[in-house]
Each structure stands twice: as C-alpha cells, then as structure tokens.
Amino acid sequence: GGGDRGGGGAPQDDDGWQRGKSLPVDLLKTGEGKTDDQKKVQRHTTEDLLSMRMSFLGAPLTWGSEDEPGPPEHCRWSAETRVAEIDAYHKKARMGGDAAPRGRKGKQPVETAPPLEDCKPLQVNEGTRWKAKVFDKTAAAAAAAGEDEKEQESDDEILKKALLILNKLSLTKFDKLSDAFIDTGIGLRESTLHGAVGLIVKKAQDEPHFSAMYAGLCLKLARTPLPLEEGSTKKGKKFKKMLLERCQEEFEQDTATKIQLAIEGVEDKEEREQKAALVKKHYLSHMRFIGELYKGDLISIKIILFCLPALLEGETFSATEEKKDAEAEEEDDGADSDDEVDEEKVECFAKLMTTIGSSLEQQSEAMRSVGKADAAEKLAGCWDTVEVMAGQRKLGRDGHHHRVSNRIKFMLQDLIETRSKGWVTRRKEETAKTIAQIHKEAAKEEARAARRSQSSNSLRRMHSSGDVRNLDRGGGGDSRRGSAVSKPSVDADGFVEVKKVSGGGFHRSMSMGNFPSG
Numbered sequence: 001g002g003g004d005r006g007g008g009g010a011p012q013d014d015d016g017w018q019r020g021k022s023l024p025v026d027l028l029k030t031g032e033g034k035t036d037d038q039k040k041v042q043r044h045t046t047e048d049l050l051s052m053r054m055s056f057l058g059a060p061l062t063w064g065s066e067d068e069p070g071p072p073e074h075c076r077w078s079a080e081t082r083v084a085e086i087d088a089y090h091k092k093a094r095m096g097g098d099a100a101p102r103g104r105k106g107k108q109p110v111e112t113a114p115p116l117e118d119c120k121p122l123q124v125n126e127g128t129r130w131k132a133k134v135f136d137k138t139a140a141a142a143a144a145a146g147e148d149e150k151e152q153e154s155d156d157e158i159l160k161k162a163l164l165i166l167n168k169l170s171l172t173k174f175d176k177l178s179d180a181f182i183d184t185g186i187g188l189r190e191s192t193l194h195g196a197v198g199l200i201v202k203k204a205q206d207e208p209h210f211s212a213m214y215a216g217l218c219l220k221l222a223r224t225p226l227p228l229e230e231g232s233t234k235k236g237k238k239f240k241k242m243l244l245e246r247c248q249e250e251f252e253q254d255t256a257t258k259i260q261l262a263i264e265g266v267e268d269k270e271e272r273e274q275k276a277a278l279v280k281k282h283y284l285s286h287m288r289f290i291g292e293l294y295k296g297d298l299i300s301i302k303i304i305l306f307c308l309p310a311l312l313e314g315e316t317f318s319a320t321e322e323k324k325d326a327e328a329e330e331e332d333d334g335a336d337s338d339d340e341v342d343e344e345k346v347e348c349f350a351k352l353m354t355t356i357g358s359s360l361e362q363q364s365e366a367m368r369s370v371g372k373a374d375a376a377e378k379l380a381g382c383w384d385t386v387e388v389m390a391g392q393r394k395l396g397r398d399g400h401h402h403r404v405s406n407r408i409k410f411m412l413q414d415l416i417e418t419r420s421k422g423w424v425t426r427r428k429e430e431t432a433k434t435i436a437q438i439h440k441e442a443a444k445e446e447a448r449a450a451r452r453s454q455s456s457n458s459l460r461r462m463h464s465s466g467d468v469r470n471l472d473r474g475g476g477g478d479s480r481r482g483s484a485v486s487k488p489s490v491d492a493d494g495f496v497e498v499k500k501v502s503g504g505g506f507h508r509s510m511s512m513g514n515f516p517s518g
Contacts, residue, residue, distance in 0.1 A: 050090065057086050158185045159195045166203055171213055171434045178220055187226030190238070197242045201250065201289070208285035210432045215292035218243060222298060240298060247293070250286050251307065255279060255344055280344060287311075287348040291355030301363055304356065305378045311349035312385050313341065343408045346389065349382075350415050357415075358423040383419075386412050 033039045059078045064070025079085075161184045169177050186196040204214040222236035222243075229235055262275040290307070293299045353360075364375040387393045389404050390412040404412075418425055433441075 057083050153185060155189070155191050155195060158188075158192050159199065162186055162196055163199055166199055169210075169213065169217070171432050172436075174213065174216070178217055181217070182221065182224055182226075187224075187228050190228060193226070193228060193239060194242055197239070197246050201243075201246050201286075204289040205250075205282040205285045208281075208288050211285065211289045211292045213432050215289065215296050215298070218293065218298055219296045243293075243298065244303075247286070247290055247299070250283075251290070255283055255342075258283075283344070284348055284351050287352040288355050291352050294356050295359055301360065301367075301375055304360065305375055308349060308352070308382050309378070309385075311345045311352070312382060312389075313345075341389075341402050341404060343404055346404065346408055347411065349386075350411050353415060354418065354425065357419060361419075383416075386416065390416060392416070 029045075030041070030043045031039055033041070059076075059082055062070075063076055070076075162181055165177055165181045165184065169181070181196075186192045200214055200218060204211050207214075218239075221239050225235040226239065229238055232238075258279045259276045262279050263272040266272050266275065290299060290304075294301075294304050360379065364379050367373070368376040384393070385402065389402050390409055392413075414426070
C-alpha cells in the first residue's frame with residue numbers, strides 16, 4: 001500500500017483498517033499483500049468499478065409490468081442524454097478528507113453501536129409507512145378523478161376538513177386558507193354548505209376578535225360561484241340565504257333558555273356560572289359578527305333597523321301574542337309606567353352600535369337625502385329610548401320610563417359620548433392583526449421606551465447640575481444661612497404638615513448632621 005493521507009504516518013495493523021486510523025491512498029492490487037490469503041484476493045480498481053456501473057445507467061427496456069406499474073410518467077428519466085449526463089456528473093471534482101480525528105485533546109469518543117452484522121433489518125410496515133403522493137395509487141386515482149372523489153366523500157368528512165382549515169385561518173394566510181376552505185367541497189351539496197355556515201358562525205362566536213376576518217370569509221364565499229349553484233344567474237344567493245337564516249336563528253334564541261339548557265345537570269356552582277357566562281359571551285359576540293356582516297353589505301340596513309328596537313325592548317322577531325296583548329293594554333291605560341327591560345339585550349345593542357354606529361348613521365342620512373327618511377326616523381327613535389335609559393330624559397316618545405341598572409346606564413352614557421365624538425372610542429378595541437402589524441407595533445413601542453429612557457436620563461442630569469449651582473451660590477458658607485425649617489405640625493385630622501425650606505429646598509451640604517434644629 002502507499003502512504004497515509006495527509007502524511008500522518010500511522011502504521012496499518014495486521015488485522016486490517018481500524019476505526020480511527022488513517023486510511024491509505026492506494027488500495028492493494030491483485031497479487032499484493034503480506035500473507036498468502038491477501039495475495040489471492042481478486043481486486044478491482046475504482047475505474048473498473050465505475051466503468052462497469054456506467055454500463056447499467058441506461059434507461060431500462062421496460063418501466064413496469066402488469067403487477068408492478070413502476071414509477072409515474074413524470075418520474076421516468078428516459079432522455080437520450082441520460083448516460084452522458086451521469087458520466088459528466090461523476091467526473092466532476094469532489095471534496096474529500098480524512099474522517100479520522102487528529103490532534104484533538106481529551107478522550108476519544110467510544111463507539112457504542114453494535115456491529116452491523118448483529119443488527120436486524122428494519123421491518124417495513126406497508127400499511128402504516130409514509131408514501132409519497134406521486135407513488136400512491138389511491139391519490140393518483142383521486143387526482144385523475146377530480147371532483148368525483150369529493151362527491152363520494154360524506155358530509156362529516158368534508159366538514160371535518162373544513163373545520164381543520166378554519167382552526168388555522170389567520171389574517172396573514174387568509175387568501176391561501178380561504179381558497180383551501182372553499183376547495184374542501186362545502187359547495188357540492190346543500191347539507192355541506194349549511195354545515196359550513198354553522199361552523200363559521202360558531203367560530204365567530206367563540207373568537208370575537210376575529211369577527212371581521214370571518215365576515216370577510218363569508219363575503220368571499222358569497223362572491224365565489226359554488227358547484228351547487230350551477231345554472232343559477234345569481235351567484236352566492238343560496239349561501240347568503242343560509243347565512244341570514246342562521247344569524248336570525250341565533251338572534252331569536254332566548255338567552256335565559258340557553259343558559260338553562262347549558263347548566264342542566266350541572267351541580268357545581270362555579271361551573272354553572274362559567275357556562276352561563278359563556279352563553280352570554282356568545283350572544284355578545286354574535287352581535288358583533290352581525291355588525292361586521294352589515295359592514296360587508298351581507299346584511300341590509302332594513303334588517304339592522306328591525307333588530308335594534310327588538311334589542312332595546314328585550315324582544316325578538318318571534319314575540320308571542322300574549323306580550324303583544326299586554327302592550328296593547330298598557331297603551332290603553334295611557335299611564336306613565338316603569339318598564340323593566342332585558343339588560344343583556346340592551347348590552348348587545350350597545351355592542352352592535354359600537355361596531356356599526358358610524359356606518360349606520362351615514363347610510364341613514366344618505367337615504368334621507370334622497371327622500372327615504374324611514375331609516376333615519378327609526379334610528380332616531382332608538383336613540384330616544386337610549387337617552388331615557390341613560391337618564392338624560394325622563395320619558396320617551398311612548399310615555400314610558402325604562403328602568404335599568406347603573407351599569408347599563410353608564411354603558412349607554414359612554415355610547416352617547418362615543419357618538420358625539422364621531423364614534424371614536426376611549427379605548428382601542430382589540431382586533432385580529434397580521435404578523436407584520438404586530439412587528440410594526442412592537443418596533444414603535446421599543447422606540448417610545450427608548451425616548452422615555454433618554455428623557456429620564458436628561459432630567460436626572462439637569463437635576464444634578466442644579467444642585468451644584470446651588471452649592472456655588474452658597475459661597476462655601478453654612479448652608480443653613482438664610483433658611484429655616486420649622487418643626488412638623490399635626491392638624492386636627494391627624495395629618496403631619498412639614499413646611500418647605502425658605503432658602504429654596506435642601507442642598508447636598510445638608511447632611512443628617514447639618515439639619516437645623518428647632
């Protein structure tokens with residue numbers, strides 16, 4: 001054999017190459033070796049091995065059979081220049097080096113792996129192992145079949161895939177995931193579309209901060225032609241109808257009834273309170289979602305103006321005949337009475353108006369300018385009732401005085417103040433943000449913190465320099481000169497009053513021993 005790589009000079013053992021030793025550059029040739037057994041070994045050079053391998057690099061005569069179809073068409077390399085490309089690639093210069101550790105201090109790593117001959121081959125489970133989609137016959141057949149495979153899927157499978165995508169939906173990946181949500185097949189049948197509408201409404205109730213995003217998803221679905229609507233002249237009409245029906249169904253549900261159903265069978269008091277609070281939260285979130293749908297032109301102003309008085313009066317669309325008869329009797333009496341209202345519905349009114357107040361008033365005024373004053377009059381009637389509840393007026397137009405708690409009264413006062421200030425809220429309402437917006441706000445906060453820190457350091461230096469000037473004005477004399485501190489006095493209420501120093505405050509020269517005594 002030849003010399004060692006890199007000129008290491010480590011001798012070769014009789015037992016052959018050992019791990020961690022230097023490898024020779026030139027292998028033994030046929031007939032060479034120290035023993036007779038080594039000389040008998042038939043050896044081949046690297047060039048011989050590569051040339052033999054090159055003879056098998058041509059494209060196979062057949063790519064598969066009936067039992068084994070072989071790789072897909074786009075994976076087959078049957079170009080005429082195949083052998084030439086492989087030959088040119090293996091002739092390129094390659095980087096090499098000795099893998100043996102050299103010159104390292106400390107203990108050498110101990111090999112703990114068992115010998116290769118003692119290792120059992122890995123058992124491959126064809127049923128559970130990962131397979132590439134291009135080699136998966138089922139996936140290839142599904143891709144070739146196109147929409148036929150989706151039509152064979154059950155409603156539960158389609159809605160399960162749709163829910164998985166909804167759980168990942170965010171403003172950053174809205175375009176990509178919303179397209180994937182539509183492509184799950186929710187528009188193939190009415191049942192799947194109805195289930196998808198229910199999923200969106202449920203997610204909007206659970207995540208009120210993302211109400212605008214889910215309203216945007218509804219707007220995209222309304223503008224996308226679905227397979228279910230083939231042949232229809234108006235795209236999105238069926239989806240809008242299902243969405244409005246579901247929103248109306250949620251709006252008309254009585255909160256007290258839902259709470260009773262939620263806490264039924266629950267004995268723990270804390271758990272009952274949590275379930276009741278969750279039902280109220282969902283109803284408030286639903287009002288916010290309805291407002292976002294109105295801002296996206298998915299709900300008309302006519303429906304909104306039908307909802308607002310119902311929320312203020314604590315009623316729904318499905319008011320019973322008994323309640324109507326009771327109202328008729330009260331009108332016949334004509335007496336001023338204190339009406340108790342559903343405060344939870346009034347809170348929903350405040351949440352809804354906070355979301356759509358500005359857009360609603362602008363649209364109602366625009367309709368008034370073209371001669372349609374009904375919307376503006378209905379809205380003015382709602383504000384009249386709000387002012388009575390907030391305590392700014394004694395009686396409403398109907399002659400009734402609506403009694404509410406102080407919490408609702410102050411909430412409505414804040415709503416009136418927000419309206420008077422052009423619908424600018426005191427606190428910025430949290431909404432969903434993209435990652436870029438979060439990074440931008442974080443950078444602004446860091447800049448503000450740096451400015452505050454710089455300003456604080458400047459004030460500290462100015463204060464310190466002011467003390468030095470006070471020492472200079474003292475002329476090196478006694479700092480007590482021209483100043484007098486009186487004893488602290490206690491007033492009738494027991495508060496201690498300490499008078500200020502007449503000389504302009506304490507100086508650095510006033511140590512604990514230099515304070516003037518009374």
